[in-house]
Structures are given as structure tokens and as C-alpha cells.
Amino acid sequence: MSEHTHGLQHGLTNYGDRDFSLYLRRSFAQSMGYSRALLSKPVVGIAYTPSGFNNCHRHFPELLDAVKRGVLAAGALPIAFPTISLGEVFLSPTSLKYRNLMSIDTEEMIRAQPMDAVVLMGGCDKTVPAQLMGAVSAGRPAVMLVAGPMMTGRHRGERLGACTDCRRFWARYRAGEVAEAEISQVEGQLAVTAGTCAVMGTASTMACIAEALGLILPGSAAIPAVHADRLRAAEATGAAAVQLIGSERTADRIVNAKSVENALRALLALGGSTNAVIHLTAIAGRAGVKVSLDDLNRLSDSTPVLVNLKPVGNGYMEDFFAAGAMGALLRELKPLLHLECMTVTGETLGERLASAAAYVDRSIIAEREKPFEPQGGLVALFGNLAPKGAVLKRSAADAKLFEHEGRAVVFSSLADLAARIDDPALDVTPQDVLVLQNAGPHARACMPEAGYLPIPKKLAQRGVKDMIRISDARMSGTAYGTIVLHVTPDAASGGPLGLVRSGDRIRLSVKQRRIDLLVEDAELKARAAALKPAPMQPERGYAKLYAQEILGADEGCDFAFLRPATGLP
Numbered sequence: 106m107s108e109h110t111h112g113l114q115h116g117l118t119n120y121g122d123r124d125f126s127l128y129l130r131r132s133f134a135q136s137m138g139y140s141r142a143l144l145s146k147p148v149v150g151i152a153y154t155p156s157g158f159n160n161c162h163r164h165f166p167e168l169l170d171a172v173k174r175g176v177l178a179a180g181a182l183p184i185a186f187p188t189i190s191l192g193e194v195f196l197s198p199t200s201l202k203y204r205n206l207m208s209i210d211t212e213e214m215i216r217a218q219p220m221d222a223v224v225l226m227g228g229c230d231k232t233v234p235a236q237l238m239g240a241v242s243a244g245r246p247a248v249m250l251v252a253g254p255m256m257t258g259r260h261r262g263e264r265l266g267a268c269t270d271c272r273r274f275w276a277r278y279r280a281g282e283v284a285e286a287e288i289s290q291v292e293g294q295l296a297v298t299a300g301t302c303a304v305m306g307t308a309s310t311m312a313c314i315a316e317a318l319g320l321i322l323p324g325s326a327a328i329p330a331v332h333a334d335r336l337r338a339a340e341a342t343g344a345a346a347v348q349l350i351g352s353e354r355t356a357d358r359i360v361n362a363k364s365v366e367n368a369l370r371a372l373l374a375l376g377g378s379t380n381a382v383i384h385l386t387a388i389a390g391r392a393g394v395k396v397s398l399d400d401l402n403r404l405s406d407s408t409p410v411l412v413n414l415k416p417v418g419n420g421y422m423e424d425f426f427a428a429g430a431m432g433a434l435l436r437e438l439k440p441l442l443h444l445e446c447m448t449v450t451g452e453t454l455g456e457r458l459a460s461a462a463a464y465v466d467r468s469i470i471a472e473r474e475k476p477f478e479p480q481g482g483l484v485a486l487f488g489n490l491a492p493k494g495a496v497l498k499r500s501a502a503d504a505k506l507f508e509h510e511g512r513a514v515v516f517s518s519l520a521d522l523a524a525r526i527d528d529p530a531l532d533v534t535p536q537d538v539l540v541l542q543n544a545g546p547h548a549r550a551c552m553p554e555a556g557y558l559p560i561p562k563k564l565a566q567r568g569v570k571d572m573i574r575i576s577d578a579r580m581s582g583t584a585y586g587t588i589v590l591h592v593t594p595d596a597a598s599g600g601p602l603g604l605v606r607s608g609d610r611i612r613l614s615v616k617q618r619r620i621d622l623l624v625e626d627a628e629l630k631a632r633a634a635a636l637k638p639a640p641m642q643p644e645r646g647y648a649k650l651y652a653q654e655i656l657g658a659d660e661g662c663d664f665a666f667l668r669p670a671t672g673l674p
């Protein structure tokens with residue numbers, strides 16, 4: 106038998122006799138009805154993630170057929186394999202807890218099974234970062250196919266899309282502006298097709314970042330899930346995976362300091378999700394690249410917001426697709442990008458972008474000289490309340506609150522928030538600063554998207570739409586407001602956020618990039634000494650692994666033992 110290993114010969118099961126291992130593997134593979142001719146071909150594995158608990162991946166069976174025909178037509182054998190799938194709204198306490206588990210599953214199954222290249226099929230929020238983290242660590246040739254966004258629904262003549270409009274209508278319902286009957290009609294119009302959330306939320310942001318990194322086919326990030334072009338992209342992705350075989354275009358090489366900077370530029374120009382900062386930090390970390398919040402600020406100062414999509418603007422992903430999508434955006438950003446970066450097709454980013462865009466709808470994608478906003482959508486804040494940083498999506502915030510000092514109204518946990526936020530007796534005014542503690546990565550809650558604290562009902566009913574809110578939690582990419590997130594270190598790991606008490610003064614200065622607790626150091630030291638931290642100590646299973654290994658938001662909430670052995674600079 107040949108010593109040259111490809112296809113099913115990769116990584117043989119160890120029985121102490123290589124030829125016997127191969128004979129046995131072929132024999133079992135033939136039980137699946139493959140011909141010997143097909144079994145001798147190179148293999149493209151397909152990390153396949155449909156799930157009854159993942160509505161966003163509902164169309165994956167059809168997409169899989171298209172990927173397979175692309176692989177077969179290009180001369181290789183496609184073999185799909187399952188990994189866990191993370192459907193954002195079906196997971197408790199939060200999908201972030203399981204992102205690293207999915208990345209481990211993906212990495213190990215790519216490495217353990219015989220494949221020459223892999224197609225990663227993902228889409229819903231945490232699935233794309235999990236698969237990219239796994240693929241970078243596995244170090245095999247990999248190309249991603251994203252699910253694509255949902256189409257919008259209709260309600261009384263208005264377009265609706267998950268999930269910015271979910272929040273908008275819910276806020277109006279809480280304020281008494283929308284009746285019970287109407288909110289249940291709206292519920293049926295928010296998510297009306299397969300695919301990921303219809304706005305520039307986390308899933309769409311991560312799809313666009315994957316395109317900026319060069320890990321998906323050009324032009325494929327924004328194709329709607331149900332569009333025929335999505336099937337053509339799937340077929341082309343299968344063919345591209347075959348072209349990757351034997352190449353050095355592995356995910357760990359394509360993700361490098363320069364391509365990560367390109368991705369950060371894209372994130373800022375998109376006015377993309379704050380979650381993407383955490384995920385990109387984790388993906389880059391697997392390749393040994395450090396993403397610092399100082400870098401984010403440096404790039405944010407010189408990257409304009411060019412995209413007009415909800416939650417920052419008006420449009421939906423279907424509009425972005427029709428407007429020219431990532432190709433048009435990256436062409437606008439060209440002078441700011443590292444064009445020499447290699448992409449998964451073997452072209453450099455510059456080669457991908459060499460031709461002019463065929464058509465660009467300027468109401469959705471602006472020219473760089475006429476941006477929607479002159480600076481990037483995200484800004485990092487530091488200060489005595491967030492020594493290792495925090496993130497504010499300034500493009501989705503109220504600029505009138507950017508320089509503000511107010512009284513803290515503190516909620517010590519999610520349960521405390523739920524119990525008191527709507528209490529008519531809550532001592533709160535619109536000028537106050539709402540603070541949520543113990544919702545960070547080290548808390549039992551595992552950093553849920555709870556940073557979008559609701560406006561207290563009694564203020565919402567008076568028409569208050571925004572207030573400064575601060576937490577160590579995350580926020581959905583589809584949400585908006587003057588919301589300071591990812592405060593690091595988090596309260597549960599001893600960060601100063603845990604020392605804030607109701608009545609303290611807090612100062613936010615976006616101009617100075619600071620968030621400060623205006624309390625004397627001596628008093629903070631006394632409070633810290635009196636604090637009795639209650640770290641999570643699960644007794645067994647994945648929860649125990651999570652508690653032992655979880656890193657802070659500044660390190661992408663990855664697990665310490667999954668970082669490269671050489672460590673990060």
C-alpha cells in the first residue's frame with residue numbers, strides 16, 4: 106500500500122499494524138456504500154452543525170448538498186461530520202459558556218478524523234468564532250461557509266428583523282405604548298426565514314469579519330440564507346476546499362497580526378457588534394496574535410463608520426447584500442488595509458479587491474470621504490472602574506451622555522436586577538448610572554447578554570429612552586444605547602466594579618476614554634478588604650473546566666489551556 110497519505114489514510118487508528126488499520130477503515134467505509142474509486146480520493150470534511158435547537162441553521166441540509174456537489178465536481182470525496190451546534194436563544198445560562206466547548210469539539214474532530222481540508226458550516230452567533238478558533242488551533246486547510254442572514258418580516262407596512270426590532274417593540278410594550286395583542290403579532294414577524302439575525306448583530310458581524318480575514322469566499326458574508334446565490338456560494342466553497350488541499354493556506358496562517366487588523370478595521374467601519382471584540386480576540390489569540398483595546402482605540406480614531414444598518418442605522422442585511430456588501434465596504438477601506446494578506450482562495454486581499462465594485466448603494470455603504478460617522482463604531486474605555494478596559498458602542502449610543510457624571514444605582518446580580526428594576530419604589534432618575542455587577546465571565550452567569558439593562562419601568566413610562574448603563578456583561582449585537590460593557594476585571598474576579606455602591610458618583614468621558622468611580626482610594630481599599638468573593642466552584646463536568654480555565658474579556662474569554670503553548674506576547 107502507498108506510503109503517501111491523503112484522504113482516508115490520514116491519522117490511522119492505531120492497531121499496531123498500519124496496513125491492517127487502512128484495510129479495516131476502507132472496509133468499514135465501504136459499508137456506507139462508497140465505491141473504492143471514491144474512497145481513494147482526497148477527503149474534504151464538512152463540520153456540519155444543524156440542530157433542532159438552532160433555527161438559524163434550519164437550511165443546512167440544502168446547503169450541505171450544495172457543498173458536497175462542489176467537492177465532488179472538483180474531484181474529492183465530501184464527508185460531513187457533526188459537531189455541537191449553538192442556537193443563541195436556546196442555551197442557558199448563555200451561549201458564550203459553550204463557545205469554547207464547540208471550539209474544542211471542532212478542533213479535535215478536524216484533527217482526529219481523516220480529512221485533507223475542511224469546510225466549516227456555521228452561522229449563529231457563537232458558532233462562527235467557535236469554528237474559527239477550532240480551525241486555527243487544528244492548523245488544517247479550512248474554508249468557512251456562513252449561514253447567511255434572515256429576510257425581514259412585515260408588520261402593518263413596516264419591515265421587521267431580529268433582533269433590533271424585537272427590542273424596540275419590547276421597550277415600547279414595557280412603556281405601555283404597544284398593547285398585548287400587537288406584541289404577539291410582532292412576535293410572529295421578527296424571525297420569518299432560516300438564517301441568522303437580519304441586522305448587523307453578532308452573527309452578521311462575525312460573517313463579515315470572516316470575509317475580512319479571508320476565511321470565506323469573497324462576497325459570501327451577506328448573501329441571504331434563502332437566496333439561490335447562497336447555494337451557489339456553498340457549491341463554490343466545496344470546490345474551494347478541494348483547491349486548498351496540499352496548500353499552506355491553513356487557518357492559523359491566514360489569521361495573523363495584519364489580517365486581524367484588517368478585521369478590526371472592518372468591524373469598526375461596520376459599526377459592528379461589541380461581542381466581535383471578544384470573539385476576534387479569541388480567534389487571534391489561537392494564532393498567537395494579541396488584540397489590545399489600545400489597538401482598538403488607535404484604529405477606531407482613523408476608521409469611519411461606513412455602513413448604515415440596524416442597530417446603528419436603518420437598513421437590514423438584505424439591504425447590505427443588495428448594496429454591494431463586504432466587497433464594496435473593503436474597497437472603500439482599501440487605503441487602510443493590509444492588502445498583501447493571503448486569503449483562502451490563494452488570492453491576496455488586494456487581488457480580491459483589484460476590480461471596481463459593480464454597483465454600490467450609497468444610502469447603505471458610504472464613501473470613505475462621506476462617512477456616516479467620522480470615527481469607528483466602538484471605543485475602549487479605561488479608568489479606575491475598568492483597569493483592563495471596557496467597551497462602548499458609541500455608534501449605537503446617545504452622544505448627549507458621552508460626557509456625564511451621575512449617581513450609581515447598583516444591582517448586585519441578575520436576580521437583584523430582575524427583582525428591583527421595575528419596583529415603583531426604586532430610587533432612580535434619568536441622570537443616574539445603572540450598574541450591574543457579577544455578570545462577567547467569572548460569574549456564575551457566564552457573561553450573558555444582560556448589559557442592555559432595561560430602562561426602569563417608571564422612567565420608561567415617562568418617555569426615557571436611554572441612560573448610562575455599566576456592567577461586566579455583554580450586549581446583543583442587535584441592541585443599542587449608552588451601554589458600557591465587558592468591564593474588566595469583572596466583579597466576580599475581584600474587579601473594582603464589585604466595589605461600587607448605590608449613591609457613589611461615576612464619571613464617563615468618551616473624549617478621554619475613561620470610566621471612573623469617584624470614590625477615594627482608601628475607601629475602595631476598605632471595601633475590597635471587607636468583600637467576601639464567592640467564586641464559582643462547580644464540582645464536576647464542563648462547568649468545572651469552565652470555572653478553572655476561563656480568561657477575562659481582554660483575552661477573549663478563551664480557556665487558558667487552549668491558547669498556543671508558546672503564549673502570547
Ligand code: FES
Pocket residue numbers: 161192193194228229230267300301302306308
Ligand atoms: Fe442565531 Fe441571532 S439567534 S444569529
